[in-house]
Amino acid sequence: MAGPSFEDDATIPDEADLWRRIHPSWVIPDQNIGSLRVSSAAFDDSPDGSPLSMLLADIVRETGRSESDVLVGFQDYSLAALKAADARTNGQKVSPTPTKGEPAHVSVAGPKTKSTKRGMARASRWVVQPNHV
Amino acid sequence: MPTETLERPSAEYISDAEWLASRRTTTFPAQAILSAEPPIRLIGSPMGGFILTVGDASPPWIKPAVRGLSALLELPSDWDSYGGVRIKPEIVIAALNLLFETMQYDSPAPSIVPTSRGGIQLEWHRNGVDLEVEFVSPSRVRGVFEDRQNGDTWDRDLFYDLGPLTKAIAELSHNR
Numbered sequence: 513m514a515g516p517s518f519e520d521d522a523t524i525p526d527e528a529d530l531w532r533r534i535h536p537s538w539v540i541p542d543q544n545i546g547s548l549r550v551s552s553a554a555f556d557d558s559p560d561g562s563p564l565s566m567l568l569a570d571i572v573r574e575t576g577r578s579e580s581d582v583l584v585g586f587q588d589y590s591l592a593a594l595k596a597a598d599a600r601t602n603g604q605k606v607s608p609t610p611t612k613g614e615p616a617h618v619s620v621a622g623p624k625t626k627s628t629k630r631g632m633a634r635a636s637r638w639v640v641q642p643n644h645v
Numbered sequence: 646m647p648t649e650t651l652e653r654p655s656a657e658y659i660s661d662a663e664w665l666a667s668r669r670t671t672t673f674p675a676q677a678i679l680s681a682e683p684p685i686r687l688i689g690s691p692m693g694g695f696i697l698t699v700g701d702a703s704p705p706w707i708k709p710a711v712r713g714l715s716a717l718l719e720l721p722s723d724w725d726s727y728g729g730v731r732i733k734p735e736i737v738i739a740a741l742n743l744l745f746e747t748m749q750y751d752s753p754a755p756s757i758v759p760t761s762r763g764g765i766q767l768e769w770h771r772n773g774v775d776l777e778v779e780f781v782s783p784s785r786v787r788g789v790f791e792d793r794q795n796g797d798t799w800d801r802d803l804f805y806d807l808g809p810l811t812k813a814i815a816e817l818s819h820n821r
Contacts, residue, residue: 544774
């Protein structure tokens with residue numbers, strides 16, 4: 513039986529920010545850029561096969577929340593952002609998949625090769641910096 | 646020669662802090678001695694953990710690597726808030742063995758990163774080099790290398806041939 517299909521939503525512009533909560537163990541030093549950054553391991557699908565989960569920043573803000581609000585209850589986590597364009601240029605489809613508890617939820621669906629995950633990690637930037645900067 | 650014995654019989658029995666502070670020797674029977682080169686010995690335990698004995702003359706990267714790997718064993722189910730599964734002890738042992746086989750005395754310790762699927766990623770980003778080694782299972786190991794200065798790259802299975810990885814790690818130690 514085929515699983516759900518995820519189609520790219522063209523109404524999400526390329527410049528839209530997608531946010532990803534980053535577990536502290538996914539924060540690594542990169543001496544080549546002289547700072548901490550996100551490991552490629554942070555940009556994989558979930559173990560149950562569901563696509564990479566992210567939040568559409570515009571929707572988060574429309575619901576009256578800030579960057580810090582999405583980290584409430586996630587001690588020591590940081591928040592990274594990726595442009596929708598960066599996901600798409602890495603072969604991913606950006607598909608809104610809102611839930612009852614999270615209207616801003618999107619699925620970033622597509623093959624997650626090493627190259628893809630590294631590409632998204634390199635394109636990401638901090639929205640909420642790691643505590644141990 | 647005094648030795649520090651790091652014992653990790655099972656993630657359920659002792660905490661990481663207890664393990665690091667432990668000066669006890671193990672009474673667990675050894676299922677296999679995975680590395681018998683003193684002063685480092687790694688023994689797989691049938692309880693699902695491992696025992697590592699580290700001597701004073703061991704390379705500087707050993708202790709941070711062991712502590713980093715030990716910390717991953719403490720991660721609970723759903724550790725990443727996205728359904729991440731617990732890290733498999735056999736992958737920890739495989740990662741340690743790979744480091745024993747490829748690292749030099751003065752090699753920099755890797756960043757040790759868990760994957761949501763229960764695997765481990767070893768990473769080095771320095772000296773213009775980006776090197777990542779991902780363990781999906783003890784026998785499925787893939788490495789990606791990029792030298793930003795000369796453009797050399799490779800992306801390959803490392804289970805059967807560690808030569809490229811050994812060479813890449815050697816380059817990490819050299820100032821350019």
